[in-house]
Amino acid sequence: MDSVRTCVGCRARAPRATLTRVVAVGLQVVVDERGSMPGRGAWVHDTSECVDAAIRRRAFGRALRVSGSLDTQTLQNHFQRNG
Template sequence: MCVVCRSMKPRNELIRVTLCNGVTHINNGKQKYFGRSAYVCNSKECIETAIKKRSFNRAFRREIDHKTYEELTKFL
């Protein structure tokens, strides 16, 4: 489920962010991370909103490193 629009989507249409040992990682398919995950649609609107509203902070109930949000801009 997307943290922004809350719609259920197939995994290949979502960007997965995993909280692993207190650090958030954006899954790029090359490396596997284990931990709590939250997702955002791979769409301009949802990514922009997630960055603007810091939606992952709420999803993980903690402050997420701004680098994670910077990394998300690469998907725009």
């Protein structure tokens, strides 16, 4: 059975395989393609709607436990390209 995670954008619970893991590298939020980058991760659906909702709600900062303003431009570009 696949583990269940919560999307930080829509707050829906979903199997880990259907979500994308993101991590903070410094103050930049990046996609963890292989799911093996060190540090705390946050999970989000692979849709621009969920990413936009998480950015609007400032959910990445809380989920990743990072104080300060996070740069989400790389993350937004990734989802616009792939979504």
